[in-house]
Amino acid sequence: MDTTTHASPPAPGGPLSLHGLSVDGVNQCVHCGLCLAYCPTFSELGTEMDSPRGRIFMIKSLAEGRMTLSDSTVRHLSLCLDCRACETVCPAGVPYGRLIEAAKAEIERDRPGALGRRLFRWLNFGLLLGHPRLLGLAASGARLYQASGLQRLVRKSGLVRLLPGTLPAWEALLPPVPAKSERTGPPPVTPAEGPRRARVAVLTGCVQSVIFAAHNRATARVLAKNGGEVIVPDGQGCCGALNAHGGDHARALAMARRTIDAFEVARVDAVVVNTSGCGAHMKAYGHLLADDRAYAERARRFAATVRDLAEFLAQEPLRGPLVPVPLTCTYHDPCHVAHGQKIKSEPRRLLAQIPGLRVVELTESDWCCGSAGIYNLTEPEMATRLLHRKVGHVLATGAEAVVTANPGCILQIQAGLGAHESGVRVMHLVEILDRAYGGPGGAR
Ligand code: SF4
Ligand code: SF4
Structure with a gap:
């Protein structure tokens, strides 16, 4: 009814x-x-x-x-x-x-839904995303679940199918959680190498900081190689993008205010972001907080300093020396980089400067892979249709790796390629850049 x-x-x-x-x-x-x-x-x-x-x-x-x-x-x-x-x-x-x-x-x-749904949203949007320490604890719990073999048992026995609501979809997409020792962020300050180009702050993020902390460390290294004095502001947390996309407007506002508070004290030339949804959302803080007397002007100023990682780096040629990365890759445009920030040529220009790297274009490269924040968890059927379409195009390129710039896309495309047992890797742009500087990519 x-x-x-x-x-x-x-x-x-x-x-x-x-x-x-x-x-x-x-x-x-x-x-x-x-x-x-x-x-x-x-x-x-x-x-x-x-x-x-x-x-x-x-x-x-x-x-x-x-x-x-x-x-x-x-x-x-x-x-x-x-x-x-x-x-x-x-x-x-x-x-x-x-x-x-x-x-x-x-x-x-x-339509807040039944009590179970409301509790689940509060747990995720309110408790975990709003409190980095609790998110870290949850990551440790997930790590134990995976490392103890319990996950394998739950999946093999079919118990996972008995979970209520969208929980089976959440379980299926749970990525391998790194050990606590691997979940450390970049140092508070990384000095610029060579002539200093800018003082920049990096967003370490929420999910990014527990699942892909290695990408954050690689981001600091690559920025420093390119003349960035890299600051990691204390007290930062989730920027609120997932909340905003999920209809949780009040908490998204609170998270935006907290992010501005944390970054303002760093007094930087630019705030560099390596996750597409966060970058697009932070660039919109001026609009989001336009009716907040205390924050409207600060939000506008802050938003004007936000740069996607590729956008920031591509302003100048990459500083050398670069070592060859012998790989054939293709590039998937995350929606909130290509459409949310209108950034398409910059990542390709960066990849083109890496010796040994061959880049082949991907059909429908800027079509959504179905990840879309938490869409693959709330609308698994449509998300799966779009993922199949994306994976089909990736496999048709013959590339050994898909390069992209968003944790959600990485997990989604990895899951799709894994189901095909294709062996094609999914990498963040910063992993490739870090490798070109002789680093291990995101793996350190
Ligand atoms: S492109 Fe779509 S959204 Fe834009 S004016 Fe035309 S119908 Fe409306
Ligand atoms: S799914 Fe369609 S309507 Fe929705 S944002 Fe994408 S292009 Fe626009």
Whole structure:
């Protein structure tokens, strides 16, 4: 049975919003349909309501009070990946990412779900992502589960299928958790090698800091090789991107404020980010905190300093000497680098400078792999369809490695390639760069 709700009817001619979150950008849509061919869910399902134009129509109708938040509306909006491929091609400049985040927050407000679901979201979005120490403890628990052989037993016995809700999907995607000794971040300060180019701070992140701490250490090394004096600000945690994409708006705001507090004291020229969703989200802090008197100006200033790792490095030629990396690779564009930050040529320009490395282009390189924050956990069926499509294109290249720049994409594509027993590696861009500087990639 459909339960219904909608935001308060707007004042005639006034700006459109869903419970205070602006969706006024819906009025920019001229219904041309140019975005449809670039939308992964429209491509898979072929239905207007699973296209950007259809979703914009629903969001506008909700904000105007002409449509109710029915089960079917929730379904079509929830299936959106928030990949923002539609934003890239839209000639009218519709800020689609903001619209869908407001819509997802509206869904969570109206449909928080049963107690179990609410507890699970609080555990993840509130407790773990909000408290790095607790996240570390959870990582140690997951490590024990894997290293003790319990995971193998649970999977082999089929017990995993008895878990409720989306837990089987979470279990299936649980990556190998490194030992605690491998989960250390870069030192608080790494001096620049050669002439100093800039003082930069790095975001070590939440999931990134426990699963891919090695990438953070490699990031500091590569930045230092390129003249960066690298600072790791104390007191940083999750930037709030996962919360924002998951409709958890209030906590996303709190995390943004905490991130700004932590980084401001470092007084750096740039804040460098090696995870795509975090970089795109932090660049939007100015918009996110625009109504916060204490933070609006600080958020705008902070956002202007945020740089994706490739964006920062590609401003100048890589400093040598570089050693050959004899490998054929292909590059997968994470959505929130390609569409969220409009960065496409920079990673390719960096790869082209590495001796011995052969780069082959990937068909649909900027199509979502299905990871999309926690989408592969909440919408496993569509995520799997998109993953199969991505893996098919990767295997067709004949590459030995896929290079990308986001932990979610790495885990998702690794899972897909693993199912094919293909032997193709998935690497972060910084691993390749680190290797070219004689380092072990992310493995140290
Ligand atoms: S964000 Fe991605 S999935 Fe959502 S409507 Fe746009 S192109 Fe489609
Ligand atoms: S391309 Fe832009 S203006 Fe055209 S339908 Fe899509 S969102 Fe609307």
